[in-house]
Amino acid sequence: METKLNLLKRLMRKQQQRDALKLAASWPQLGEHKERITRGWAAEVNPQLYTQMGQVPKELVEDGIRAVCERYRLCILCGCELEDKFGHNAQPLARGCCCEDCNILRVIPARWITNHVDRKGFWYG
Numbered sequence: 001m002e003t004k005l006n007l008l009k010r011l012m013r014k015q016q017q018r019d020a021l022k023l024a025a026s027w028p029q030l031g032e033h034k035e036r037i038t039r040g041w042a043a044e045v046n047p048q049l050y051t052q053m054g055q056v057p058k059e060l061v062e063d064g065i066r067a068v069c070e071r072y073r074l075c076i077l078c079g080c081e082l083e084d085k086f087g088h089n090a091q092p093l094a095r096g097c098c099c100e101d102c103n104i105l106r107v108i109p110a111r112w113i114t115n116h117v118d119r120k121g122f123w124y125g
């Protein structure tokens, strides 16, 4: 039988981040990440409430997903488990840590494009 944690990791790998956030938000033992995870899920379920409070629900949901990744050491981009201690900065694709493969295949090219292509798509060296 699959453990809840393995289910969470599988959801993240399948890019079903909101399902993973929902699952994690139902767990009692979330330590220092509890508030961000449960608030992220609450913002997903009831975005109007957070909008009324002057917050941006989408950002709260993203922060909740990021907190899940931090707690369980998962790549913010592909959901795999981070092998090394720190991971890589996933900017500009996402805020949070990503794995070695995502860094090489997605983040570094994205940074290069960000630095060498203007908004109209012209390369300027």
Ligand SMILES: [Zn+2]
Pocket: 075, 076, 077, 078, 079, 080, 098, 099, 100, 101, 102, 103
């Ligand atoms: Zn990755």
